Amino acid sequence: MPYFDVVIVGAGAAGLFCAAQAGQRGLRVLLIDHAERVAEKIRISGGGRCNFTNRHLDPRTGHQHYLGQNPQFARSALSRFTPQHFIDLVEKNGIAFHEKHKGQLFADRSAQDIVRMLLDACALAGVQRWQPCTIETIEAEAACAPRSGFSRYRLHTSQGLVQAHNLVVATGGLSIPKIGATDFGYRIAKQFGLPIVAQRPGLVPLRFAGEDWAPYADLAGVALPVRISTGEKKPAIAFDEDLLFTHRGLSGPAILQISSYWQPGQPLTIDLLPHLDIAAALQEAKASSKKQLPNLLAQWLPTRLAEAWCQHTPAWQGPVNQCSDKALAQLAHSLSHWQITPSGTEGYAKAEVTLGGVDTQALAQQSMQAKQQPGLFFIGEVVDITGWLGGYNFQWAWASAYVCAQALQAASA
CATH class of the missing domain: 2.40.30.10 (Translation factors)
Known part of the structure; x- marks a missing residue:
């Protein structure tokens, strides 16, 4: 049975970035997604050019561009991984971009350039990716003191059984079901007793x-x-x-x-x-x-x-x-x-994001880990943090993924 330091569920913006960051820190990472195509929401965003961040986001007041029962929860992650950090990555990878309106940054050529940058980073970090792959059940091992090689989670998937010390849920929200959006992340949260804030369509006609x-x-x-x-x-x-x-x-x-x-x-x-x-x-x-x-x-x-x-x-x-x-x-x-x-x-079919999600009261803002469930993390849109139009939701994906990867490294040491 294969064993990984971390299994990440969801190969969207947050999942891909977290996988690459965790892999670069020496962790054995498996990335699982049920969809046939990777990162469809990135690919179709911004008219096909991906509004990947907003340079006007001030880390000191970044929460002002976010909604949720506690927008302040976002401040820690946004201050530790800022728009400039992601801009530096984009420039390092030779991706040309431009500012369109009110600090909104878009790839000049195609959103596929951003997808390719994330996939290349995962490949260089040794991340394994199972896609398409469905998860049938998730089991948590009995609580005991963590140790090297200890498996907290077992996942029964369409590609077989896998064990992991940590589990990251990056499954997004309910928006745009035609590209694969589901409630799977919320179901995982409920399985482990985490409270959920009611969902509704956001950024929607x-x-x-x-x-x-x-x-x-x-x-x-x-x-x-x-x-x-x-x-x-x-x-x-x-x-x-x-x-x-x-x-x-x-x-x-x-x-x-x-x-x-x-x-x-x-x-x-x-x-x-x-x-x-x-x-x-x-x-x-x-x-x-x-x-x-x-x-x-x-x-x-x-x-x-x-x-x-x-x-x-x-x-x-x-x-x-x-x-x-x-x-x-x-x-x-x-x-x-x-x-x-x-x-x-116009509902989730036309909504760019999903409001609500995993209640931030159940998560540690420094790590995105569930307070009452060791080794279980939630990042990106599945969490009750929703940004304004204009690159703020992607920046939350990058930032929450980054702080999660840092915590994963510490948890696996």
């Missing part, structure tokens, strides 16, 4: 239904920069990002960001012209222009949106110089304080 959406149903493809917010007073959160109309609702970076904070039944407030005092602009135009209001708005908004915005309100359809001050004030307010309530999300 939102859907709208009924009369609220009827005026905008034909605007699919229209995009524009907005300020979007949800919540009230202190819990409120806002983002300045691009909005995209779809056939069934709204998407784009603005919606993906706010979706992680939005709660069912809560309205969204959207400023369609965040960098313009639209009330003052309309009053100025009234004194000097005879343009039809839809044509006037088309100076600042996409034409299709300007036309759709005015067509259902007769007072907004005439020449601007003939509109009442009240009608213009109502128009300005509607554009800067558009309130609409989503009927739901």
